Amino acid sequence: MSDTANQSAITRIARRRVLPGHAGQYEELVREMFGLMRRHRGFLGADLIPPDGEGGQHQVVVHFASEDELAHWDGSAERREILARMRPHAEDEPEHRRLSAIDEWFLGPDVPSGTRVPRWKTAVVTWLGIWPLASIVLWFLAPVWKDLGLPFLVATAINVVFIVGAMVYLVSPVLTKALRGFLVPSR
Numbered sequence: 001m002s003d004t005a006n007q008s009a010i011t012r013i014a015r016r017r018v019l020p021g022h023a024g025q026y027e028e029l030v031r032e033m034f035g036l037m038r039r040h041r042g043f044l045g046a047d048l049i050p051p052d053g054e055g056g057q058h059q060v061v062v063h064f065a066s067e068d069e070l071a072h073w074d075g076s077a078e079r080r081e082i083l084a085r086m087r088p089h090a091e092d093e094p095e096h097r098r099l100s101a102i103d104e105w106f107l108g109p110d111v112p113s114g115t116r117v118p119r120w121k122t123a124v125v126t127w128l129g130i131w132p133l134a135s136i137v138l139w140f141l142a143p144v145w146k147d148l149g150l151p152f153l154v155a156t157a158i159n160v161v162f163i164v165g166a167m168v169y170l171v172s173p174v175l176t177k178a179l180r181g182f183l184v185p186s187r
Helices: 024-038 065-074 077-089 103-106 119-148 153-177
Strands: 010-017 043-048 057-064 096-100
Touching: 010 065, 024 043, 024 057, 024 077, 057 065, 119 153
Parallel strands: none
Antiparallel strands: 010 057, 010 096, 043 057
């Protein structure tokens, strides 16, 4: 197995303020950059998030399969050339931030760089979501699995599928939005 196969995927967010009247040209170059990235091994996808209003920062979120593959893109001539073409349309160099999967889940791309959620806060919010979910799933489904005669490990595996699915798709988005001030206090 290669070293890249052992590494986890990486997400990087670049923020940049575009000069007034240059948003169209800048966004066109970003989309061209995405096309160049598609040719590089390990590229998993990218998104352009325009600012909410005039004067805000554009955010470019890129996903690569590994740090090594992102580094290969970073060292490429195509990247140097497209960034040089972007400079006349932006105020300064992009500000980069890397995210792990847990940071991305709890923060999202619109939080200032350098922001880290303390692990204890992540644990509290995760517990606030999982405890009621696990209680509900076990209350309703444990008797069903018992009546069906499912082995303990099979029943547990099914329960965990329900709990994780509900946590990721239903509960976590609501909790992280509702508890944003707790997770990332305003400065």
